[in-house]
Amino acid sequence: MVHVMDYRYVPRRDILCIDVKSFFASAECVSRGLNPLTSFLVVISRPESDGGLVLAATPLMKEVFGIQTGSRKFELPNDPRIIIAPPRMKYYLDINAQIRTIFLRYVPEEDFLPYSIDEVFLDVTSSHRLFGSTIQIAKQIQMAILNELGLYVTCGIGDNLLLAKLALDNEAKEVTSRLSEWRYENVQEKLWHIRKLTDFWGIGERMARRLQNIGISSIFELSQTEPTLLKMHLGVIGQQLYYHAHGLDYSRINEAYQPIEKSFGKNQILERDYHDPNEVIIVIKEMAEEMASRLRNHFVDTNKVFLNISYSKYSPIRGFKHQMKVEPTNSSKTLKEILEMIFWEYYQNEPVRVIAISFGGIALKRGLQLNLFESPAKTIQVERLERTIDKIRKRYGYKSLMHASSLTNGATGIKRSTYVGGHQG
Structure with missing residues (x-):
């Protein structure tokens, strides 16, 4: 016997889950006066390299050539119709802000939830008197974004966030209307x-x-x-x-989705294989310093440090990942020392291509952690210095105050300080 829930007493909302189709690639098409649905375009990080990573591809690139997010430049066919665009993250953020303005015509801030740069949830339960039925609201939003920005959006509708998301991912993206509605009554069939x-x-x-x-x-x-x-x-x-x-x-x-415990992470694919481990250490320290600054800006500490190193694709071994429990801290000096210690303990003399760092066990800072091997005055002095560096860099940019190691071969901090979201602005 099939067990079916009784939905008579469960709450029902009118939720939209909206996705901008192939957002980065579509935005690049629009900027060139092209239709995103009829163009062959890919957005590639480091397009000058055959190993450049595809960040977005138009629907036709996926359908005709099988190229999608995560593909590499060398996988692209030699076809004159294909346009290769470098990423412009500041431009995408500007378009995202314009899309957000359209969404907020239909719902107040408290009924708007960004899920990613190209996907949002809207609760339109209280919007019917102004804008009509749920489907009518969804269609109005689709047309507004298409007419004003030239972008196509797909919409899932549901009684809750889950059903709206499932409708978007499993049906709306496959139908010509780019719109699908899943209610409790559709659970068995859909x-x-x-x-x-x-x-x-x-x-x-x-x-x-x-x-x-x-x-x-x-x-x-x-x-x-x-x-x-x-x-x-x-x-x-x-x-x-x-x-x-x-x-x-x-x-x-x-x-929804207010995590009790957050983590802070950063991942960097190096532009070449790093054979000198001392160059790797420079990049690790730059990344650690940036992440420690984020901790301080949020007035939190970490008590769990994680380092993941991936070796070159030509190496016989993959790399290593290791985490270490530490006393709660947000000190750049302390976190750099811990990460360097982890690296040297597990490094196996192989060329490095990917570095990933994350800090877990995040909690609000409760006080200054004293060190048995350092005087309280010295600890306070270091914290004040790090906060002063944060303020200077926030006002004048990363290059206004940096370590000499950031000028050496292998360092990436200066170049990446001009990036947005890890890619060219």
Whole structure:
């Protein structure tokens, strides 16, 4: 017997999940007077290099050539129709601000939730008297963005954030209207027929493997599994997935996705293989200094430091990742020393291509952490110095005050200080 939820008493909202189709690539098309749906264009970081990474591609690039985000420049076919554009992050942020202005014509700030630079949630439950039905509002937004900015947007509609997102990802992107509506009444016919576990919001490759290990290979099977069994194998997330498999999500936009514990992370793909480990250390210190400044700007400390090093694709080994628990700190000096220590302990004399650093265990700063090997006066002096450096750089830019090592071979801080979101502005 199939178990179906009774939806008569669950809350219902009118939620839109809206995605700008191939945002970066579409914005580049519009700037050139081209239609994003009929053009062959890719946005590539470091387009001068064959290893340049595709950040966005127009729908035709995906459909005709199979080129999508994550492809490399050398994979592009030799076709004169293809336009290669370097990323312009400041331009995309400006377009994003214009799109946001359009959204806020239809909902107040508290009913608007940015999910990424090209995707948002809107709660239009209170907007019907002014703008009509939910579908009418969605169509008005689509037309406003197309007419004013030349961009095509796709929209999922649902009774909650989950159903709206699933409607967007699993149906709206496949239909000509670029609009799909999934309500509680559609759970059995639509949600339970999602093709793969990883097509479901919140289930990645790792979680899919864990579900398959306990005999669950579809969303329907997930919905029919006892929640106590799911909790036993997966913890609280198992119970959450059970209710999600029935389309239930009680999150509200004005209270959704406020994590109790955040993490700060930074990832850098180097422009070449670094064979000299001392050059790697320079980049690690630059990254650590920038991230420590972010901690101080948020008045928080970290107590968990994580370093992930990936070696060259020509190396016989992949690299290493290691984390270390530390006393709560946001000191550039301390964090640089810890990361350097981790690097030298695990480095295996292979060329490095990718460096990733993250700080976890984030908590509000409660006081100054004293050091047994350093006088309190010295500790206070170092903290004041670091905050002074933060203020100078914030006002005058990174190059106004930097370490001499940032001028040496291999350093990337000066060049990357002109980037936006890790790419050229």
